[in-house]
Amino acid sequence: MxxxxxxxxxxxxxxxxxxxxxxxxxxxxxxxxxxxxxxxxxxxxxxxxxxxxxxxxxxxxxxxxxxxxxxxGGLRPETRARLEALGEQLDGGNVVLRRIRADSRPLPGTRLVREYDGVQHVVTVRADDFEYEGRPYRSLSAIARHITGTRWNGWVFFGLRQPGASA
Structure with missing residues (x-):
């Protein structure tokens, strides 16, 4: 810990x-x-x-x-239990996998906006990838590299993580 x-x-x-x-x-x-x-x-x-x-x-x-x-009031205990069961079906009961996904990746549909060299760049988070300028990208780092021409950690470039922070 x-x-x-x-x-x-x-x-x-x-x-x-x-x-x-x-x-x-x-x-x-x-x-x-x-x-x-x-x-x-x-x-x-x-x-x-x-x-x-x-x-x-x-x-x-x-x-x-x-x-x-x-x-x-929140969800009833029965509803929470049903949602947990559905989540286990999706990730095989691997709680670590579930937390990583929930804590690190923005929800699909989220728009990430970054201004770089006076130009505003907008990325849309999709279920399995990211969309930038109408094209799919597998990672934010690939988009940051396309924008800047240099290697960047995409999560840092778009402000989702502080430089030097662990994943």
């Missing part, structure tokens, strides 16, 4: 506030105009951990779900 995880495990679980049902609509509307910093602050308050490095639409959609979950 790395040092960061040991520190997180040693800290008491944060208290997540229950949200009154009367506040749900106003909070959902407020998400649409919130700044990135405000969204990240809300993530910390509602999830009790640091927000992931994904784009704005991802944060807004997950925060919207979380607000409703805290107001109306």
């Amino acid at each position: 790395n040092q960061r995880r040991r520190q997180e495990a040693a800290q008491p679980a944060p208290t997540i506030p229950k949200i009154p049902a009367t506040q749900v609509l106003s909070r959902l509307v407020a998400l649409q105009t919130a700044t990135a910093a405000e969204l990240k602050d809300q993530w910390r308050a509602l999830f009790g951990k640091e927000p992931p490095p994904f784009n704005r639409p991802y944060l807004v959609s997950r925060l919207a779900y979380r607000i409703q979950e805290l107001a109306y």
